[in-house]
Structures are given as structure tokens and as C-alpha cells.
Amino acid sequence: MIPLRDDIPTRRFPLINYTLIALNVLVYIFQSLLGPNEQALVYQFALIPFSFTSSLSLGDITDIFTSMFMHAGLAHIGGNMLYLWIFGDNVEDRMGRGRYLLFYLAGGFVASLTHILTNPGSQIPTVGASGAIAAVLGAYLVLYPKSRVLTLVPLGFFIRMTMLPASLVLGLWFVLQFFSGVTSLGGPDVGGVAFWAHIGGFVTGVVLAKVLARRQEPDRMYW
Numbered sequence: 721m722i723p724l725r726d727d728i729p730t731r732r733f734p735l736i737n738y739t740l741i742a743l744n745v746l747v748y749i750f751q752s753l754l755g756p757n758e759q760a761l762v763y764q765f766a767l768i769p770f771s772f773t774s775s776l777s778l779g780d781i782t783d784i785f786t787s788m789f790m791h792a793g794l795a796h797i798g799g800n801m802l803y804l805w806i807f808g809d810n811v812e813d814r815m816g817r818g819r820y821l822l823f824y825l826a827g828g829f830v831a832s833l834t835h836i837l838t839n840p841g842s843q844i845p846t847v848g849a850s851g852a853i854a855a856v857l858g859a860y861l862v863l864y865p866k867s868r869v870l871t872l873v874p875l876g877f878f879i880r881m882t883m884l885p886a887s888l889v890l891g892l893w894f895v896l897q898f899f900s901g902v903t904s905l906g907g908p909d910v911g912g913v914a915f916w917a918h919i920g921g922f923v924t925g926v927v928l929a930k931v932l933a934r935r936q937e938p939d940r941m942y943w
Contacts, residue, residue, distance in 0.1 A: 721871050721872065721873050721874075721884070721889060721892070722802075722871065722872040723802070723803070723806050723869045723870070723871050723872075723889055724806070724869075724870045724871065724872060724881070725806055725869070725870050726806055726807065726810065726864075726867050726868065726869045726870070726886065727867055727868045727869075727870075727883070728810050728864055728867045730809045730810060730812075730813045731813055732812075732813055734808065734809035734812045734813065735812075735817055736812050736817045736820050736821050736824075737804065737805075737808040737809045737811075737812045737820070738809075740804065740808070740824065740849075741801050741804055741805060741808075743789055744789050744791065744797060744800070744801060744804075744849055745797070745801065747789045747790055747791075748790075748791050748797045751790060751791070762790065762845050762847065763845055765783060765786040765787065765790065766783065766786075766787045766790060766845030766846055766847045767783050767784055767787040767832055767835070767836075767845070767846040767847070768780075768783070768842070768843055768844070768845055768846070769835065769836045769839045769840055769841070769842040769843075769846070770840070770841055770842055770843045771783075771843075772836050773836065773840045773841070784828070784829055784832040784833075785825065785828070785829070787832070787845075787846060787847045787848070788825075788828040788832075788848070788849050788851070788852055789849065790847035790848070791847060791848055791849070792847055792848065796848060800848060800849045800850050800853055801849075803853050803856075803857065804849070804853050804856060806869070807853075807856050807857055807860040808820075808824075808853070808856050810860060810863070810864060810867075811823075811856050811859045811860055811863065811929075811933075814863050814933040814934055815859075815932045815933050815934065816934060819932045820932075822932075823855065823859070823925075823928055823932050824852050824855065824856065825852070826855070826924065826928065827851065827852045827854070827855020827856065827858075827921045827924045827925055827928070828849065828851045828852030828855070828921065830851075830855070830920050830921065830924040831850075831851020831852060831854060831855065831914075831917040831918070831920045831921030831924065832846075832851060832917060833920065834851075834916050834917055834919065834920025834921075835851070835914045835916050835917035835920070837916075838901075838905065838916040839914075839916070846914055846917070848914070850914070850917065850918055850921070851914070851917040851918060851920065851921040852921060853921070854897075854917070854918040854919075854920075854921030854922040854925065855921040855922065855924045855925035855928070856925060857890050857893065857894075857922055857925060858890075858894075858921070858922040858923060858924065858925025858926040858927075858929065859925040859926070859928065859929035859933070860886065860890065860925075861886060861887065861890045861891070861925075861926065862925070862926055862929035862930060863929055863933055864886060865886065865887050866885070866886075866887075867885075867886045868883045868884065868885055868886065869883065869884055869885075869886050869889045870882075870883055871883070871884045871889060894919075894922050897915050897918040897919055897922070898915075898919055900913070900915045901915035901916045901918075901919050904916075
């Protein structure tokens with residue numbers, strides 16, 4: 721299933737969400753322009769679990785945040801930014817700009833820690849915003865459980881476009897991540913999807929959603 725948009729309008733311009741999307745895109749363009757030198761950049765600023773667990777330094781901690789704005793390919797960044805575009809604006813709307821930014825970074829941080837704990841010996845660079853975006857999805861599920869999402873649903877050779885409950889779209893997404901994460905435990909150290917980062921981020925979003933979200937209120941500007 722591929723979500724396209726939701727049916728919840730925002731009351732305020734989602735400045736932080738759009739800025740996050742723009743930063744991710746700009747960093748990806750910068751990576752792409754480096755050509756053969758891109759690999760050196762990845763190893764310098766990506767998250768490498770073994771470096772974090774073997775000799776923790778300030779640089780390893782900052783790598784958690786820099787890795788959140790790097791991506792491995794066009795499909796990688798395209799999928800991540802699509803989800804952030806659809807669901808992030810509404811979460812920012814409920815939390816306010818300042819809280820949403822802190823929430824996003826905290827979600828990505830916990831997601832990275834979850835990945836490190838489940839892959840402590842991995843020397844494979846990890847990049848992507850999906851851990852932080854998973855937190856956004858968890859928060860959206862808590863804050864807007866009755867919303868509906870326009871979704872592309874493949875049916876064999878046909879593709880149907882239909883409105884589905886957000887609880888189904890996001891709930892199924894989490895279930896798939898969880899079972900994929902469980903089956904990946906104890907497997908070989910190969911590159912792929914950081915399922916446990918997604919799980920850790922999503923759970924963080926669920927937990928923090930009610931804490932940081934403001935009650936529905938008349939429109940007013942705030943940070």
C-alpha cells in the first residue's frame with residue numbers, strides 16, 4: 721500500500737515539516753554531486769553501531785543526527801519524504817513548531833539507539849530519516865486515529881485507489897516492521913532495512929504524542 725494524502729487539513733503552515741523535507745532533499749542532492757567521494761562522506765557522518773559501542777565519542781553521538789538527513793538512493797529518500805509530507809504536517813499542527821522539532825529529533829535519536837542495541841557489532845553505515853519519520857507515524861496514529869488516507873492498493877495486475885482508515889494503514893505498517901525485525905534478529909550483518917530503528921521510532925512517537933500534543937484549540941500562532 722502506498723499512501724498519497726490524508727483528509728485532515730492543517731490550521732497552520734507546517735514550517736518545520738517543510739524545512740525538514742527541504743534539508744533532506746538538499747543533503748541528498750549534495751551527496752549525489754559528490755560522485756565517487758560520496759562513500760567517504762557516508763563513512764564520516766553515518767551512524768555505525770560498532771563505532772558507537774566500542775569507543776563512544778562526541779562524534780559518534782553527532783553522527784546519530786547527521787545520519788538522519790542522509791539517504792542511500794532516490795527510492796529511499798522518495799519514500800521517506802512522501803510519508804513525512806503526508807503525516808508530519810498534522811503532527812506539527814498539534815504539537816506546535818518548537819515541540820515538533822524536538823519530537824522529530826528525539827524520535828530519530830531513540831530509533832538510532834534501538835538500532836544500535838539490536839545490532840551492536842554492525843560496521844555497516846546506517847543512514848536515513850525513517851526512524852524519525854516512524855515516530856511521526858506513531859504520533860499521527862495516536863492523535864488522528866479516525867482520519868482516512870487515500871491509498872494506492874495493488875491488486876495483482878491492477879492498482880486501486882481508495883480511502884482507508886489511518887489506523888489500518890499505519891497499524892499494518894508497524895506490524896510488518898515488527899515481524900520483519902523479529903526475523904532479522906541473529907541474522908548475518910548485511911545491509912538492508914533497519915527494522916528495529918523503525919520500531920523504536922514508532923513506539924517513541926506513540927509514547928510522546930499525548931505528552932507533547934496541544935489540545936484542539938482556536939487558531940493562533942505559536943512556536
